[in-house]
Amino acid sequence: MKSNENQKLSVLIITLNEEERIKALLENLDFADEIIVIDSYSTDKTVEIVKSFKTVKLIQNKFVNYTSQRNFALDQAENSWVLFIDADEQLSVALKKEIVATINDKDAGSAYFIYRTFMFKNSKLHFSGWQTDKIFRLFDKSKCRYNEERMVHEKLIVDGPISILKNKLIHFSYTSFQDYKSKMYNYGVLKAHEKRKKGQKPQLLLMIFHPLYTFLYQFIIRLGFLDGPKGITICYLNAYSIFIRYKELKRITFSRI
Structure with missing residues (x-):
């Protein structure tokens, strides 16, 4: 049962070389009670930028995989309610208000999906598989934990009711072909090790x-x-990640024989 006191929110961010995006995100988090950045030893100006925000807590932790890094972040949060946000995401005013209202609802569930609007550079991607993209971002950490068997595309194990927020995250995932290709490559490699x-x-x-x-x-x-051309690019790079998965699985399998 919820108390009459307002629920506090911890915002958790995982970073690696996010100097181009982290400042805008941190400025966007004016509604949070606690902000923690878990940095994987960035070599750019990410750490310097984060340290310039006096109310933000910076912790550096070696990256093993996404699941272990997220669970590590959960253990650092002082509050039960947490919001995971990536450096390439932004929250609208409406979404921030909805999050605050949700965690203070006496009938609040254990975890909430949030839909995302995929941005291809500065324009919205309407289809290509992203039109129904949703992800767990807001939850009560006392009732949730990430499945350790997953290394990427993390799976949240939830004890209790699950619901969906109405407002969407803005996801600035695609900034350039090479940047997104590198991201898809890394996902493929991690997925291969998970399969192995x-x-x-x-x-x-x-x-x-x-x-x-x-x-x-x-x-x-x-x-x-x-x-159009944006769809071709995104569909190709998503398929490329699948190809890398099997290529890497082949490499690590036969390298151990």
């Missing part, structure tokens, strides 16, 4: 057909073609 840990072996047919299926599904079924 579960005992999966590389299969040539999956390496060929899974990326092809991903591209066609997102481009045709998920209406990526309606996004």
Whole structure:
């Protein structure tokens, strides 16, 4: 049962070389009671920028995978209610108000999905599989924990009711082709190690057909073609990540023989 006192919110941010985006995000978090940045030893000006915000707590922790880094961040938060936010995301005024109202609702659930608007540079991507993108961002950490078996595309284990917020996060994920390709490459590598840990072996047919299926599904079924050249780019890079997954799985499997 909720107390009559206002619930406090801890905002958690994981960073690595985010000098171009971290300042705007921290300025956007004026409604938070606590802000913690978990930095993976950035080599750019990220740390310097974060330290310029006197109310922000900076902790540096070696990055192993996304799940372990997020669970580490959870352990640092003083408050039960946490909001995970990435450096390439922004909150509207309406979303901030909704978050505050939600955590202070006596009937609040345990965790909340938040839909995201995918920004391709400075314009909205309407389709290409991103039109229904939602992710756990707001939750009561006393009732939630990230599944340690996942290394990327983390899975939150929730004890209690789950709901969805009405307002969306603005997701500035795509700034350049090379930047997004690098991100997709890293996701693919982590996913390969996750598969290997579960005992999966590389299969040539999956390496060929899974990326092809991903591209066609997102481009045709998920209406990526309606996004024009932007849709082609995003669908290709998402398929590229799948290809890297199997390529890396093959490499680490046979390197241990």
